[in-house]
Structure formats: C-alpha cells, structure tokens
Amino acid sequence: MxxxxxxxxxxxxxxxxxxxxxxxxxxxxxxxxxxxxxxxEDEAPKPAARPVAAAPEPLAPRAEPSPKIDADRSMWPTDLAAFREWWLTADTLDQGGAYPRVPPLGPSQASLMIVVNQPEEGDRERLLSGPEGALLQGFLRATGTEPDTVYLASLLPRHDPAPDWATIRSSGFGELLAHHMGLVEPRRVLFLGRNIPPLLGHDMTQRPAILPEFNHEGRSIPAMGAGGLADMLRSAKRRERFWRCWLDWTYGDGRTD
Structure with a gap:
C-alpha cells in the first residue's frame, strides 16, 4: 500500500x-x-472620550461688612435699667451663639467698674460665676473693696470660644462700651483683657498699665488695663505684676470705695 x-x-x-x-x-x-x-490580537483601542469641560465655578460672594450694633445711636438706651434689658434682648447686639447672654451687675456710680472680655463658659444668669469670678472676688477682698460697690460688666454679651476681634472692633463694641460706661458713671474703671483698651483708643502693653483717663461727655475716669483673669489663673507672676500695678494706681487712696 x-x-x-x-x-x-x-x-x-x-x-x-x-x-x-x-x-x-x-x-x-x-x-x-x-x-x-x-x-x-488586541482589539483596536477605542477613541478616548473627550473630557467634558467643567462648569465654571461661581465667584465667591463678596464678603458682607460686619453688621453694626444699632448704627443709629439714638436707639441705644439712655438709662442703666433699660440698657440691661436691651443687653439681653436686642436683636442687633450680636448674631446669636451657643451660649446665653449674661447681664452686667452692680450699682450706678460705682466706686469701681470692672470690664472683662466675655462671660465665663459656665455663666448663665450671673456674670463670672466660675473660677475666674472666684479669683476676682479674692482680689476684691484683698483690696478691701466691698463687692456691692463694684459694677461688673463684659465687653461681649455672651461667651465666645474664639472671638474675632477685628469683627468685634468693626461692629462697634468699643463705642457701645463707652456708652455703657457713661451710663454707669464709675469713679474708676479696670479693664481685664488686653483687647479691650484698644477698642477705646488706648494702646495696651504686655504688662498691666495705668492708662490715660477715659474721657466721656465731659467726664474723666481713671483707667487701668491688665490681662484677662484666665491668664492670671495660670500664672502667679502675672497676678503679682497685676497687684503691683494696682497698688501704684490706687496709691494714696486707701480704700477704693
């Protein structure tokens, strides 16, 4: 085959x-x-999809100026009792917050007006009801000052964990504080917070300082500025410097009341 x-x-x-x-x-x-x-054999590559142009992002809105505190000052209360009520209820005083407003307390024509930056975090109905207030009360006892002769106020109506001082200045809180002081008519004023005197036109050093007298509507009020109570709680040296400045400020006066 x-x-x-x-x-x-x-x-x-x-x-x-x-x-x-x-x-x-x-x-x-x-x-x-x-x-x-x-x-x-690989399949022929598909043509790449043409990227879709992203829609243009809208321009950021122009920042609005800080709202003023009743720009018409004729609307500000002209007596102390009405001011305290307005302080708690006025819609134009601030934009709200997580903490309540706390009223000032004390008599008119007080021997000493003390102004702090803001209420303590735990304050509800009484200003400086926590550790800062306890430090202040100890200081007043050491000076022989009767608490019922002291007018206690805060620059801001409620506690603010992170205050924006530029906004506070532009909103008119300095002018409002001057108005408040004019209603109280104290013999002396003590600012406990380095951000307060600049709102009234006074430069503030890093140490407690006797300030130029505060002039308001023809009255001159002796003034002193120092750091806040929270800073003093943390530092014995700051408390010592504050005490020495206080003695210089009140030298020859004996008691402050």
Whole structure:
C-alpha cells in the first residue's frame, strides 16, 4: 500500500497548537517563561472620550461688612435699667451663639467698674460665676473693696470660644462700651483683657498699665488695663505684676470705695 503523504506543515502546526491548548499549556518553560501561543490580537483601542469641560465655578460672594450694633445711636438706651434689658434682648447686639447672654451687675456710680472680655463658659444668669469670678472676688477682698460697690460688666454679651476681634472692633463694641460706661458713671474703671483698651483708643502693653483717663461727655475716669483673669489663673507672676500695678494706681487712696 502506498504511504499517504504527510499533511501540509500548516495543518501540522495547527494540530500541535490545538493539542497543547487542550492540555492547558500555553507557555514554553525555560529560564524565562515565554508565550507559546500568540495572544489574540488586541482589539483596536477605542477613541478616548473627550473630557467634558467643567462648569465654571461661581465667584465667591463678596464678603458682607460686619453688621453694626444699632448704627443709629439714638436707639441705644439712655438709662442703666433699660440698657440691661436691651443687653439681653436686642436683636442687633450680636448674631446669636451657643451660649446665653449674661447681664452686667452692680450699682450706678460705682466706686469701681470692672470690664472683662466675655462671660465665663459656665455663666448663665450671673456674670463670672466660675473660677475666674472666684479669683476676682479674692482680689476684691484683698483690696478691701466691698463687692456691692463694684459694677461688673463684659465687653461681649455672651461667651465666645474664639472671638474675632477685628469683627468685634468693626461692629462697634468699643463705642457701645463707652456708652455703657457713661451710663454707669464709675469713679474708676479696670479693664481685664488686653483687647479691650484698644477698642477705646488706648494702646495696651504686655504688662498691666495705668492708662490715660477715659474721657466721656465731659467726664474723666481713671483707667487701668491688665490681662484677662484666665491668664492670671495660670500664672502667679502675672497676678503679682497685676497687684503691683494696682497698688501704684490706687496709691494714696486707701480704700477704693
């Protein structure tokens, strides 16, 4: 019988590839693995999608100026009792907050008016009802000052954990404090907070300082400025400097009442 001619080379190669493919082998293992069977031709890459232009962001709104505290000063109360009520209820005094407003307390024509930056965090109905107030009461006892001769006020109506002093200045709290002092008519005024005197036009050093007398509607009121009570609580040296400045300020007066 005559031998059949071998199949064409192409058929032999195709059959070999089919066998190896059925066996699950598609690589030639040598020192480096190489593809045995050529991978299928990749599909032609799809054209990249054209990026959609992002919509232009609107311009940030222009910052509004800080609201003024009743720019018409003729609307400010002209007696102390009405001022205290207005302090608690006026819509234009501030923009609200998480803490309640706390009223000032004390008599008119007080021997000493003390102004602090703001109420303590825990204050609700009485100003300086916490550790800062306890420090202040100890100071007043040391000076021989009767508490009922002291008028206690705060620059801000409520506690603010992070006061914005630029906004406070532009809102008119300095002018309002001057008006408040005019209603109280104290013999002396003590500012406990370095941010307070600059609102009234007085530069404040890093140390307690006797300030130029405060002039309001023809009256001159002796004034002294110092750091806040919270700072004094943390530093015995600051309490000592404050005490020495107080003695210089009241030298020759004996008692302050």
């Amino acid at each position: 005559a031998e059949r001619p071998p199949p064409p080379l192409a058929e032999q190669l195709a059959a070999a590839f089919d066998w190896w493919r059925d066996a699950g082998v598609d690589c030639d293992f040598a020192e480096d693995a190489t593809d045995w069977l050529a991978p299928p």
